Amino acid sequence: MKRFLTCLVVLVICMVSLFSGCAVPHKAQIVCPDGAPALILSTLKDLDVSIKVYENSNAVATIGAQMVKGEVDYAILPVSNATTKNAQSNNQYVMAGVITHGNLYAIGLEDLGGVQNLVGKSVGVIQLNSVPGFAVKKMLEGKGIAYCTDYAQKSENNVYLFNIQPAQAMSHLSSEVALDKKADVCIVAEPLCSKLVSAKGAIVCFDVQDEYKHFPQAVLMVKKSVQNSALTTKIINALSAFDAQTVDVNESVQFVQSKMSSTTSLVGISRNAIVGSNVYFTHARTCKQEVIDYIQEIKTFDTPLASVAESVTDAFFME
Amino acid sequence: MLKKLAQSLISTAIFLAIILLVWLGASLAINNEAILPSISSVIVKAFEIVGKSEFASALGATVLHSLIGFAISFVVGFALAVLATRFKWVKRVCMPMVSAIRLLPTMAIALIVYLWTSAVVAPALVAFVVVMPTVYSQSLVALSSVDGELLQMAKVYEIKQSRVISKIYLPIISDALIETIATTLSLTLKVVIASEVLVGSGDSLGQLMFLAQNTYADSVLLFALVFWSIVIGLVAEWTIRLVYFGIKRGIYAKKYDNK
Numbered sequence: 411m412k413r414f415l416t417c418l419v420v421l422v423i424c425m426v427s428l429f430s431g432c433a434v435p436h437k438a439q440i441v442c443p444d445g446a447p448a449l450i451l452s453t454l455k456d457l458d459v460s461i462k463v464y465e466n467s468n469a470v471a472t473i474g475a476q477m478v479k480g481e482v483d484y485a486i487l488p489v490s491n492a493t494t495k496n497a498q499s500n501n502q503y504v505m506a507g508v509i510t511h512g513n514l515y516a517i518g519l520e521d522l523g524g525v526q527n528l529v530g531k532s533v534g535v536i537q538l539n540s541v542p543g544f545a546v547k548k549m550l551e552g553k554g555i556a557y558c559t560d561y562a563q564k565s566e567n568n569v570y571l572f573n574i575q576p577a578q579a580m581s582h583l584s585s586e587v588a589l590d591k592k593a594d595v596c597i598v599a600e601p602l603c604s605k606l607v608s609a610k611g612a613i614v615c616f617d618v619q620d621e622y623k624h625f626p627q628a629v630l631m632v633k634k635s636v637q638n639s640a641l642t643t644k645i646i647n648a649l650s651a652f653d654a655q656t657v658d659v660n661e662s663v664q665f666v667q668s669k670m671s672s673t674t675s676l677v678g679i680s681r682n683a684i685v686g687s688n689v690y691f692t693h694a695r696t697c698k699q700e701v702i703d704y705i706q707e708i709k710t711f712d713t714p715l716a717s718v719a720e721s722v723t724d725a726f727f728m729e
Numbered sequence: 730m731l732k733k734l735a736q737s738l739i740s741t742a743i744f745l746a747i748i749l750l751v752w753l754g755a756s757l758a759i760n761n762e763a764i765l766p767s768i769s770s771v772i773v774k775a776f777e778i779v780g781k782s783e784f785a786s787a788l789g790a791t792v793l794h795s796l797i798g799f800a801i802s803f804v805v806g807f808a809l810a811v812l813a814t815r816f817k818w819v820k821r822v823c824m825p826m827v828s829a830i831r832l833l834p835t836m837a838i839a840l841i842v843y844l845w846t847s848a849v850v851a852p853a854l855v856a857f858v859v860v861m862p863t864v865y866s867q868s869l870v871a872l873s874s875v876d877g878e879l880l881q882m883a884k885v886y887e888i889k890q891s892r893v894i895s896k897i898y899l900p901i902i903s904d905a906l907i908e909t910i911a912t913t914l915s916l917t918l919k920v921v922i923a924s925e926v927l928v929g930s931g932d933s934l935g936q937l938m939f940l941a942q943n944t945y946a947d948s949v950l951l952f953a954l955v956f957w958s959i960v961i962g963l964v965a966e967w968t969i970r971l972v973y974f975g976i977k978r979g980i981y982a983k984k985y986d987n988k
Binding site: 468470471474475478479490491494495498499537538539540541559572573574575577578581582587588590591713714715716717718 | 761762763764778781782783784840843844845846847927928929931936937940941942943944945946947950
């Protein structure tokens with residue numbers, strides 16, 4: 411009996427050791443918020459990677475939390491959040507490259523005739539106190555145009571900026587709103603901009619990127635443990651091959667739709683919207699300094715309460 | 730009254746203790762400040778931000794929005810309840826109207842109202858939509874509990890209306906009214922913060938919470954702001970109850986001395 415039990419125990423130990431390496435194979439996961447950055451994901455359709463697109467207003471926070479826990483191998487999120495979340499994850503990730511390079515546009519009901527003509531006007535800005543707002547403020551500062559965010563301070567010599575919800579841009583452009591909510595121009599992001607132009611009769615007054623610069627927006631973060639894997643190389647190669655001018659728009663949109671958890675319909679995304687989203691992959695090697703400079707620039711918006719981004723060093727970037 | 734107050738204080742304290750214990754357990758288990766900050770780091774951050782002018786002005790703005798929203802809700806809700814008690818037709822008109830207001834989707838209202846009003850008025854109006862029906866219903870219940878025969882007697886003896894209010898209505902409805910004020914005041918604060926997040930009221934606690942989550946990606950700051958919103962809600966609620974208790978006790982003591 412004793413011998414039988416010993417054999418049984420040995421057998422169990424052997425079986426456990428033998429199959430311990432046979433756990434369900436881990437499938438690499440890439441997470442991304444909806445909007446412009448997600449449009450590039452169709453290039454990964456043939457790769458063995460699980461893709462999830464978050465479409466709610468907490469998408470970036472959800473992805474950030476997954477990064478902090480080290481749950482995902484690849485994450486796409488705004489560079490400012492990426493720096494902070496990477497620091498909170500004990501630097502488990504590196505930045506592989508920039509995916510979107512600014513997708514902000516000024517729309518109005520009539521032609522503005524140049525950015526200088528913004529002086530004395532009201533401008534509704536999506537997320538005024540976040541990255542889009544920073545870009546607009548930096549653009550105005552760069553052109554020597556004064557701005558205020560308090561309607562009481564609005565004058566003929568400055569630009570009045572106020573926060574708007576993306577879906578309400580057209581309402582702010584109409585005259586049927588309160589004086590401090592009436593916008594002469596609204597700053598919105600693609601793909602919404604193209605929708606408003608094609609379906610609501612808005613006019614693109616200017617491209618914020620042309621007037622400010624093509625700034626690093628969404629970036630691809632790769633877990634250090636997989637940065638040298640063959641899959642990472644394949645993903646980077648696939649993303650680099652994305653060309654907004656030639657991509658199959660329907661296929662791209664349907665692919666994103668299939669990776670979203672809800673049934674939100676991505677209607678009205680045109681080639682103009684994809685091109686205007688400035689989606690193209692730039693490897694960290696070539697955009698490292700641009701990202702470092704941008705982070706330093708937006709850090710001027712740090713408040714005594716918190717910082718808008720963590721400063722980064724060379725270690726933040728994938729070689 | 731004192732016993733009821735003490736019981737209420739004890740149950741609040743027990744509830745807070747349970748919440749803190751769950752929080753402590755969860756933060757120890759997760760062990761990641763960015764996901765669930767520890768109690769100590771949130772408390773430290775909460776007291777760290779108190780001295781900052783950005784926090785003070787945001788808090789002041791939110792308290793102002795809440796007080797405006799509460800004042801409008803209370804005046805309208807209570808006035809409608811008084812009229813509904815007095816006139817049957819007002820009650821009939823108010824019933825569907827209050828139900829309709831109660832059913833209005835708060836978030837949609839916040840977005841629409843923001844277009845027409847200022848960042849100060851929009852959260853206050855949203856609070857009105859949520860709080861006024863509650864004030865109306867609870868005030869109506871309190872006013873309806875006044876004995877009809879007692880009012881009939883006051884009418885027969887031609888007692889002045891001011892004495893009917895101070896000697897019959899107030900003693901009967903005051904407990905319920907104060908409880909309504911205490912609970913709806915903290916409810917107003919909650920609703921105002923939610924609408925501030927949505928409409929992006931430039932300088933407010935709600936907007937700071939939004940920025941903490943989305944722009945600063947700072948969970949500790951977010952929790953510290955939540956901590957202060959809970960503290961302010963509780964302080965407001967309990968100040969009202971305790972002041973009322975003090976006044977009531979003073980009145981009884983005066984009556985006892987006179988005897």
